[in-house]
Amino acid sequence: MKYAYLGPAGTFTEAALLKMPGGASAERLPAASVLSALAMVENDDAHAAVVPIENSVEGGVTATLDAVSVAHHLHITAEALVPITFVLASAEPMELAEIRSVTTHSHAWAQVRKWAQTTVPYAEYRPASSTAAGAHGLRNDPPVADAAICAPLVAEQLGLHVVDRQIEDVPGAVTRFVLAAKPGPVPEPTGADKTTVMIPLPEDHPGGLMEILEHFATNGVNMSRIESRPTGFGMGDYYFSIDLEGHIAEARIADALAGIHRISPKVRFLGSYPRADGKPQQKGPEVSEEAFAAAAAWIESLRG
Numbered sequence: 001m002k003y004a005y006l007g008p009a010g011t012f013t014e015a016a017l018l019k020m021p022g023g024a025s026a027e028r029l030p031a032a033s034v035l036s037a038l039a040m041v042e043n044d045d046a047h048a049a050v051v052p053i054e055n056s057v058e059g060g061v062t063a064t065l066d067a068v069s070v071a072h073h074l075h076i077t078a079e080a081l082v083p084i085t086f087v088l089a090s091a092e093p094m095e096l097a098e099i100r101s102v103t104t105h106s107h108a109w110a111q112v113r114k115w116a117q118t119t120v121p122y123a124e125y126r127p128a129s130s131t132a133a134g135a136h137g138l139r140n141d142p143p144v145a146d147a148a149i150c151a152p153l154v155a156e157q158l159g160l161h162v163v164d165r166q167i168e169d170v171p172g173a174v175t176r177f178v179l180a181a182k183p184g185p186v187p188e189p190t191g192a193d194k195t196t197v198m199i200p201l202p203e204d205h206p207g208g209l210m211e212i213l214e215h216f217a218t219n220g221v222n223m224s225r226i227e228s229r230p231t232g233f234g235m236g237d238y239y240f241s242i243d244l245e246g247h248i249a250e251a252r253i254a255d256a257l258a259g260i261h262r263i264s265p266k267v268r269f270l271g272s273y274p275r276a277d278g279k280p281q282q283k284g285p286e287v288s289e290e291a292f293a294a295a296a297a298w299i300e301s302l303r304g
């Protein structure tokens with residue numbers, strides 16, 4: 001199997017790839033951006049792509065959400081969680097006070113803002129396509145910056161000097177990555193699953209969002225993420241990107257989505273897959289498979 005990922009070697013995305021099903025034995029194809037990793041799947045140059053989707057500090061990774069939901073017709077088949085810690089590294093030994101420019105990926109920069117403000121307040125930020133790309137750039141002639149913010153392992157592999165460590169503003173931050181592939185068989189339910197959907201907000205429909213959410217409430221479906229994003233097609237045109245706790249094979253998820261389809265017919269299913277944390281689904285007896293089957297049998301008997 002060929003898995004594309006945000007490269008080069010040593011990114012957090014590569015660490016996530018190794019945790020994905022089939023990741024350890026997959027051929028790893030580094031891409032220069034999230035969009036090019038996804039495009040490699042669309043063009044059949046890779047079977048799947050590993051991309052960051054959500055950060056416990058910064059929230060959704062909008063480029064990924066939009067690409068998976070609107071631009072590309074891909075399904076999510078797995079997720080992985082990667083704990084994030086950063087070092088500040090330089091090519092030659094340097095003091096913090098000497099550092100005038102810093103390079104890293106924008107997500108990393110967003111997660112060290114407070115540290116940067118207090119520790120290197122005069123350093124100019126130079127965006128890199130990934131943390132590993134920034135670290136490699138320190139060896140360019142001329143170097144892309146005085147120092148790079150990257151994973152400790154990359155600094156070690158490149159023989160960089162670690163100027164500061166554990167510089168993340170929020171200790172224990174985690175990033176969630178997904179494996180995206182062309183639509184195919186949905187992974188089997190495990191009892192601890194997530195379902196990702198994209199729901200366009202119905203136009204000129206007062207209370208549209210409330211009606212959508214009511215379907216989740218009445219079917220006992222918990223949401224683990226909800227974000228509104230502009231579709232890009234016009235001012236005020238929004239969609240909701242939502243993660244649900246449960247699998248499309250369950251009657252309560254299917255029933256909720258069927259109800260939503262009547263309000264927002266362009267709703268899109270983006271995949272059901274095992275949750276990385278293995279947390280089992282909580283559901284009351286009124287939304288069990290047996291309760292749905294008994295209700296359907298009762299209706300059948302009335303019609304019969």
Ligand SMILES: O=C(O)C(=O)Cc1ccccc1
Pocket residue numbers: 006010011012013014052084105107108129130131132175
């Ligand atoms: O640049 C990387 O290493 C990535 O994989 C993107 C990223 C950056 C910072 C936190 C999580 C993911």
